[in-house]
Amino acid sequence: MTPSSPDEYGADVSWSDWLAEQAASREAAGLTRRLRSRGPDDAVVDLAGNDYLGLSRDERVVRAAADAALTWGGGAGASRLVTGTLDLHTELEAELAEHLGQPAALTFSTGYHANLAVVTALVDRDCHVISDAHIHASLVDAVRLSRAGLTVVPHSDVEAVEDALSRGGGERTLVLAESIYSVLGDAAPLAELAEVCHRHGALLVVDEAHGLGVHGPGLVARAGLAGHPSLVVTATLSKALGSQGGAVLGSADLVDHLVNRARPFIFDTGLAPAAAAAALAALRIVRDEPQWAELVRTRVGDLAAALGVTPPAGAVLSVPMPSPQTAVAAQAAALDAGVRVGCFRPPSVPDGVSRLRITGTAGVAADDWERAVEVLLRVVKEHQ
Template identity: 55%
Template sequence: MSTVAGTAPVTPSTPVTPVTSSAPVTDPFDWLEQAAADRRRAGLVRTLRHRAPDQDLLDLAGNDYLGLVRHPRVTRAAADAALRWGGGSTGSRLVTGSTELHAELEAELADFCGAEAALVFSSGYTANLAALTALTDADTLIVSDALNHASLIDGCRLSRARVVRARHRDPESVRAALAARTERRALVVSDSVFSVDGDAAPLAELAAACREYGAALLTDDAHGLGVLGPGGTGALAAAGLAGRPDVLATVTLSKSLGSQGGAVVGPRRVIEHLVQAARTFIFDTGLAPASVGAALGALRLLRAEPQRAERAGRVARTLSARLAAAGLPVSSPQAAVVSVRVDAPEDALAWAAACRDKGLAVGCFRPPSVPDRWSRLRLTARADLTEEQIDFAVEVITRTAPGR
């Protein structure tokens, strides 16, 4: 049985009335046209956009927070790894997919984050699925923030645990759920920085609630690593929680580290358990050597240039302040994500297209990707943006805003 805060329990065994028809189905996908039409009417059609390697756009849509994805040291590290180890890892991590390079990255990533150990996955998504499914069972309560990322939500769904949806960034809601639990174990789950508006979780308060009720804390630090904490060491370090035996984090290698992949960092016994029990580790092909090499190169570069982390945050605050001064409904960023609210999904699409026509790429978030009724332009504050580029971005966004 699973429970969502504020609703009655839902019992999975509720009988379902079978669909009956006098005629057999001849086209099992005939419903797709109606679904596509519904999306068009709602203004929610998604479009793949294939970018060229030399596109003439200022990119504030991607997640390259530290400006490392094209840094020569990072691309050289990727190329060297591919030349030495090959184009792919050849198998799952437990068969042939672990190289000495994977071990180097795990050791350095754990040290950087102040954790005992780390385990690299093919994506941040699979890292989240691993942590949530391998560390819970039917005798576990998961308390999940209402605005957590889809990968955390899917991990909760795949777990055998009972799930309570806590109010957004509300430690008292978490405490209430933990106090009422009947399960032997509990896991509190939250993004460190929420990817839509860039607001941060109250990790210190969540950790205190966990300690009070004997729960563990898992945070998805995808948008915190490289931006928060001393030198970009992450949200747990920023909250004074790095290295605690009851706390762990998942991270991505595809944002601040300019590569691809994900990892779990935390207590060594947790990492050892994931090696034995996490299906997305055991049955998934290991991360390609080029991606491992790029992430390792970026991590070493960040350690050598820790000022990149502070610069990304400063750019975000500058963008937010200047857009707010122009009268736009902009978020107050706590890391490197800035969002501007839009009334309707059609307006958001038109605004993003107008920005693109002027040479600026911005993200466009619409329902159902965002849980409330507001669409948004989402901006990435990069550490390598010049003052002239910031001026250009602010000018384009304000001049193309709906109604101006």
């Protein structure tokens, strides 16, 4: 039997031995991950990141961040409930709520924190969570921390959600979904989920990480569900908005509850001024200049058709590969040709299928995009 923890080795085996064994096991399975730094003037065409609209390098966003750092300093200086709430936070939260059509918003230092906060502050061991099988790791971890009972239902299966709600014992229940799922790139049946949750008295939490910006105010608003009494929205500021941070949006009562009960908010330093200002500038661009989102959707749709795969609802295109090793080899071949793409491998994928992760972005010049498409068509054909 292969030991899975130091305790199984016995007291005479060191942590170093256990770590070495874990590294060897990952390497053999083709699942080793390594950090690769890049410089500010990297010539590689980046189709691996989450800067969907190219706003992280937009001059207006960068200038807003720099001005905020010069005005407020490098950090918020404290948790939000001490002295870390800045005018920037208040302004950003008000404009986020207005753009997404929600009564109120609360920002966090990361989108991960936003998801941890909303779940752990709303449910406990006496409650129940119904989770789509493909939700993000941050929501998975949030449920674990909450200690609530959990039912995992098949992906985007509304009937399974209703069945789980019907079998509930009357406990407070959350249903977790994403507006657009990051692995398959498909959209959730939000209207149907909201109706089922409302009928059963459950609260639907929708993560708009991949919807906000690419679809303007996100798919919740586009579906006419903004402000729905049975729905809460979480979002990240680090993808289409090109900054860093996260937010929870819903009723004023919900926000007040989070301020008083959400540990990822109470015990964390406030969002840095530069990040808050950058997100606010990017949000205004998203609101006023929809052409960038239209460009992203056009580019990723055309690329999906060329590769013969299902077009995504958002900006991330997933191309299935035969194995983790093949996916890594294809990723390396693309990089050698000057194009950086991502790579999904277990355990980061809910269905165990390795994929190339290709980001459609408005931040790449037209000729660079055309060259990248040519590279990807060749690399995928050679490795599938």
